Amino acid sequence: MTDLPVVRLQPQRHKRLRMGHPWAFSNEIQMDNAAKALARGSLVRLEASHGEALGVAMFNPHTLIAARIIDRDATATIDAAWIARHIARARDLRELLYPGGNYRLIHAEADGLPGLIVDRYGDTLVVQRNAAGIEKLGDALFEALEKELSPVRIVVRDDSAARQLEGLGASESVRGTPLDAPLRIQESGATFFADPREGQKTGWFFDQRDNRAFLANLCAGKRVLDVYCYAGGFGVLAAKRGATAVKLVDSSQTALDLAKLAADANGVSAQCIFEKADAFEFLESQARAGVVYDVVSADPPAFAKSRKDVPMALKGYRKLARAAAKLVAPGGILFVASCSHNIEPGPFAEEVARGVSEAGRNARILRVAGAAADHPLHPHLPESAYLKALTLALD
Ligand code: SAH
Secondary structure, three states, X not given: OOOOOEEEEOOOOOHHHHOOOOEEEHHHEOOOHHHHOOOOOEEEEEEOOOOOEEEEEEEOOOOOEEEEEEEOOOOOOOOHHHHHHXXXXXXXXXXXXXXXXXXXXXXXXXXXXXXXEEEEEOOEEEEEEOOHHHHHXXXXXXXXXXXXXXXXXXXXXXXXXXXXXXXXXXXXXXXEOOOOOOXXXXXXXXXXXXXXXXXXXXXXXXXXXXXXXXXXXXXXXXXXXXEOOOOOOOHHHHHHOOOOEEEEEEOOHHHHHHHHHHHHHOOOHHHEEEEEOOHHHHHHHHHHHOOOEEEEEEOOOOOOOOHHHHHHHHHHHHHHHHHHHOOEEEEEEEEEEEOOOOOOHHHHHHHHHHHHHHOOOOEEEEEEEOOOOOOOOOOOOHHHOOOEEEEEEEO
16 A cells, blocks of 8 residues: 555654554654544554654544554555455464464454454344554455355444444444354353343353353362353353352353253252342341352443542442452452452552451452453453453451
8 A cells, every 4th residue: 555644653662663663653754644643553664763664654633643543564555355354363362272262352452453243143243442553454354254264144333432432423334144142152152142232242251251260160069159150151150060059149140040041951950049139238148147258350431431430449349349358268269350440550450459358358369360262362452461460368
């Protein structure tokens, strides 16, 4: 593509990008009238101030992450064939990691497609376009997905908060056969149900796969509590691995209905009890009643939706760890997770440690983990590792 508009960086701002970082921020760009006039998401040739080509980038003059490099070859042609190559590479990697067609297929920058999320539920793909440049690829993106994966449908969930930062509106649509029932997925030898029409994120949290498997393998013969259970990812797998009694708690009836479907499908309904409740109220009432569990999993929604929420969110994680630790039987296990992008792993671990101590418990951390490997990281964006998951053994 030699006819792309040229966007230049301010003097000395190219070094980080030349070293491999994929983004240039708006204050690093020579934002002249020509640059400002470019449509959101335009493909541009990104250059250093002295004219050195840095690559082809997606450009949005109206947002903080103004340029996202998508090919370091400034002569690359970004067409359906280019997109298809990236999708095929991502699919081959996932099939190596988690064969069977249920995984996060595309994890944005790490898969070379900035701002694009695609989750694969067998022959259904659920797409979230979180950058203007991805949206501007238009049908070429869907055609490439269709070519590489032959899906029955592509559900487009363009309703994330991230889109607002890019100046994009919210919408939802389906290409192909409409969906008329929850999707069935397989994970770690169990069956689950997800509903991308109304579920959280794209309908299933693939990121917790390895963490669920690790915890479930400690649950045979145990009493288990899964608070913030959503569609039963932790609790139902624990029952399937032999937990004698599992309590699953969520404030959403839709989530509990999906979890019940999963319990039925795995033949573990008799071991599972479902309760619609606020997590903190539930934990506190159980403590008052003196109820204990051998394993407690607490995987809440993001407490910090933005930077200003961080102090309150940290207190929230401490309070959650304290309330959950109080319900763990002597010698039992506590699992706590945070999916808040703005909370760093260090402060999270510190608050969990404090909460556990405030509950009067001694603990050992058994496992420190993040998202499963189908959520790869761009090596220059380590801060995009949003999931933090701690498993502790309590005395
Ligand atoms: N553990 C799940 C994912 C949890 S997502 C898994 O493995 O897939 C967070 C869940 O918390 C959602 O299902 C949401 O409905 C629930 N939730 C949000 N606020 C809540 C509250 N105050 N009390 C209980 N559940 C809540």
